[in-house]
Amino acid sequence: MPKEVGPGGGTLSFLPQGVSLTGSVMSSPNEKADDQSDKSKDRIWGGQSLYGTTDDSYFFYKVD
Incomplete structure (x- = not known):
C-alpha cells in the first residue's frame, strides 16, 4: 500500500436521453447538481466535482 496520497481521480458519466x-x-x-444539459439527447459528462461543472458546456453529445 502507498504511504502517501496519490493523484486524484475523475468520473465519466454516460447519461442516456431523459436521465439527469x-x-x-x-x-x-446528497450533493446537488444543477444539470443544465440537453436531456433530450444522449451525452457524456466528465469531471472531478459537480460544483461549477454542470452547465451545458461540460457535456459531450452524440453527433448524428
Missing part, C-alpha cells in the same frame, strides 16, 4: 446528472454519479447522493 445527480450527486449519485459521484457517490455523493
Whole structure:
C-alpha cells in the first residue's frame, strides 16, 4: 500500500436521453447538481466535482 496520497481521480458519466446528472454519479447522493444539459439527447459528462461543472458546456453529445 502507498504511504502517501496519490493523484486524484475523475468520473465519466454516460447519461442516456431523459436521465439527469445527480450527486449519485459521484457517490455523493446528497450533493446537488444543477444539470443544465440537453436531456433530450444522449451525452457524456466528465469531471472531478459537480460544483461549477454542470452547465451545458461540460457535456459531450452524440453527433448524428
